[in-house]
Amino acid sequence: MTAIFPTYKRFNLSVERATGTAVEDADGHTYLDFGAGIGVCSLGHRHPDVQHALEKQLNSYWHVSNLYHNPIQEKVADWLTQHSSGEQVFFCNSGTEANEAAIKLARKATGKHKIISFEQSFHGRTLGAMAATGQEKIQTGFGPMLESFSYVPFNDIDSVKQVIDDETAAVMVEMIQGEGGIHMAAPGFLQELEHVCRQYDVLLIVDEVQTGIGRTGKPFAYQHFGISPDIITSAKGLADGVPVGAMIAKERLRDAFGPGSHGATFGGNPLAMAAAEAVLKRVFQEDFLREVTEKGNYLLEQLNQFIAPLPAVTSIRGKGLMLGIECHQDVTPMIKRLIEKGLLVLSAGSNVIRILPPLIVSEQEMDQAVDLLSEVLADEKVYVE
Template identity: 55%
Template structure:
């Protein structure tokens, strides 16, 4: 009997060793891993540049607390802020904590309490971020949620206009809804959200926890749309597997988070920050992102060519290396079939296969993924639901 709470439905694979896009199970089987640790290992498993940075920091100190100035924090914060074309960073331990900080900062900066989020959104599993999330299934059994969140349909500007007021502290959204099914926002919708925030003096908060750090072919997904958010939350891909998150904010919010207003014991841990800095140094290069976009264009075109003709495939959507394949079959069963064929993918929403390849994956690995997906989906043509 396990001593762990059964909060996760574990897969049948127990990892033994991993590098790049490849994972080996303890059964000795080789798998092409296109989960990237749920969008965390953007440079693949155990990238050498990150491993070396962590080892270097290990020889100095592991933890001193945020009572001390830590040079590597300053360097990483400057790199992160520059990539987002913003000004200030607060480091946390996770994406949920980053969104907690964004919620607190929004409310304190505006003196307002209401925050608008969207149906099928996902912002975390702490109490405030669970309340912010627009999915009832993660809230069952936990009693009343915080009452200051308002939920409206995604990509529906008219619905947002109906609830906007001078009591709204912020509008909080994902540019691409990840857990909700890989649903990109339209430019018209995002431009309208930004304009409404300016009109009502509300802050625009963008959750880039899954979409950030090169996942969509730019440092951040909001940059595809020319948006100027007030606060951006990040995590997942920032640390290549070490726990780190944070918010990036505009400079006019500096005094809102002064001494004693917010804090964390482990946030900005030197080991995690060293991994984040090495990760950003690798990803935030024009040549690297150009290669990501080239591979993403190839992958998307090949998926559409091979899978869209199949009657069990409804749609392929996403941006960059964040792709959703909407099907009319039982997703858990199909994912298990994919794993038995040496390919690991994720679900998203009720009927979507989510592909989050490492940004470093090779063209030959992409071709292998296409072959396996085509084979398994073709074999399962009679299993529509």
């Protein structure tokens, strides 16, 4: 019996230590990590730059509250605003909190209350972020959702036009629906969506919790599509495993979040900021982002060549180092078998294997992962488990 709530369906793996792209369990077995803590460990486990930054900050101070100036927050905010369409940053502790802040800011800044999001989206598990999530399975059992949220089909601009009105505060969208199955936003759709938002004076919120911080080869994934969102949310890859979240917004929204309007006791914690600064200094370099693009192209080519033809597979999709392998059946038995063989991957929905390796992954490690995927997905025994 455990004293921990059973909110997670855990695999039979107990982690003892991790370095780079390698995870070691309590029995001394080593695994190639292509889940990266659900896209969190962007520079791999215990990256030397991040560890050094954390150790340095530990020897200075850990926490003093947001009632005082914290210079390292300003440094991280500058990195985020210089590489995005925003000028103001609110720090919190997670992607859910960042999305919660975005919803509150949109409603307060516009004086309107309706939010449009998309079917199969995922924005978090607080009451507000859960209400914005277009998946019934996430909402089931928690009673009536918060009012004023509408869900429309992803990539369907006509559906947006049917529900948007003068009471709509914002439209909330992912560039790639991660938890929803690695479904990509269509470039034309995003540009039309931005145009419709401008027509109705509606804010465009882009959820970059999973796609941001270099995951797709750009600082933020929306930058592939030529749009300029009003609000951007970020979290997972921002501090290489230290809990952090950030909401980035345009200057004109600044006054809506004045003193007392919102807060987070641990938001912008100095340790998290030290880790985030170390991550951004490396990830936001042009050479590093170019390498991510090249690695993503290589991995996608290998998957298309060796995995796509397998009978179990229906399609492969994604961008950069955020890829999905859609299969004909539930992928849980496959993931269990892959763990047994030494490869950690994730699911996205019931029938998609999600691949989110650390951005520092090598070509040799990608080849190794493709070999293991091929071995497992080609095994007919896994279909009947």
